[in-house]
Amino acid sequence: MGGHFAARLAAAGHEVSIVVRGAALAAIRARGLTLLSGPERLDVRVKASDDPADLGHQDLVISTLKSSSLHVLAEGVQPLLAPDTPVVFAQNGIPWWYTHGLPQSPLLPRLRWLDPGGALEEHVGLRRTIGGVIFSSNEVMEPGVVRNDSPEYNALFVGEPDRSESDRIVKLRTILADARLASPSHHDLREVLWRKLIANMTVSVLCMITGQTAREAVEDPIFGDTVPRLMAEAVAIAAAQGYSIPPMPPGYRAPDHKPSLLQDFLLGRTLEMDALVKAPMAFARAAGLASPTLDMLGALAQRLAANAGLYRPVAAAG
Structure with missing residues (x-):
């Protein structure tokens, strides 16, 4: 999914940096990043490194890490963050931020174990956090090559944990739509x-x-x-x-x-x-x-x- 987003955003003219490791890093540095989607092929160049410190401050960070790997982001995200850099958590399942901003209710379980030790809240924080829900099917065909199996519809829904319609959410939806990633407006990302x-x-x-x-x-x-x-x-x-x-x-x-x-x-x-x-x-x-x-x-x-x-x-x- 990260490769898909990076290719779409780069093709739309944005300066894209990605944190990637191993064979994928070597392939992207040598040949660039390729997205295959139906009959379409996108070949783009992006800045890639396995060390976030090489990439510097970003205007926006999109995390497509699995929820089970978010401790890696908590440990390494700081070099990417300028004072106002938001972080989009585009993941499956119940996110670590789910209960924040909601009134207390006996129907809400305590979910602090989704952020062990509070590392995400400490190193990213709720002020930066934007929630994301992905509707897109993708597979890595080989290092540096991603095939999109749902060319008819690819979307990233985004929203604030407190349900507000902030300026940064409106701007982000426009950026995603311009990159041919649907991002419809909605009342509540949790739905x-x-x-x-x-x-x-x-x-x-x-x-x-x-x-x-x-x-x-x-x-x-x-x-x-x-x-x-x-x-x-x-x-x-x-x-x-x-x-x-x-x-x-x-x-x-x-x-x-x-x-x-x-x-x-x-x-x-x-x-x-x-x-x-x-x-x-x-x-x-x-x-x-x-x-x-x-x-x-x-x-x-x-x-x-x-x-x-x-x-x-x-x-x-x-």
Whole structure:
């Protein structure tokens, strides 16, 4: 996703810097960054380094790190930050900032464990933070080459944690739209977040366990009753937070794409179990909701990830 954003923004004329490591860094320095999207091919040059100090202060930072890797951003982001540089957290699942700015409610779980030690709040802070929700399917084909599997629609919804319509949000939406990344206006980013999360906490987790694409899992007759039950439980959790989100309509065709959770599992990357599985379950418990199908799916996914050395369970208290 980071490569996709960087290529679009660079092609739109912006000076783009990226923090990247290993083979991808070598390839981008040697040949540039390539985005393949349907029949379109974008070849761009960007400034790339594995050391944020080489890149200096930025007007805007967009983090596309998985929630499980955000400690890396907390440790290294300072060289990129001028006094007013905002940071967009474009990620899946429940974000570390979710409860900030919301009135206290027994329906809200305590989620401080999503920011262990308070490192993100300390080194980035809520003043800089902009929330982001991605609707885009991408795969790394080889170092420095990203294929976009959803050329018909790619979007980054952005919003302030306190729901305000700030000048910087309006400006950012314009920048994204000019780079051909849709960024529609909306009242509450958390509603968009739950709309995306309902698919991630159900079908994406199922795909990680089965190795199927989203379409294969949804249309598999073996899961004929299972997928609707997963969806119904997820929709009920969102509804308890005040968000009425319809489940998949009959006949819906899911994308024939490997969700990022499955891609990460196959590539041996650390998995986002806390943001995609444990945090939604914390909302269910806080609301007093029974979610037996999701509970079993989440438990199987966590054990599979832990057995592969891709997830270390943490306590979900506090």
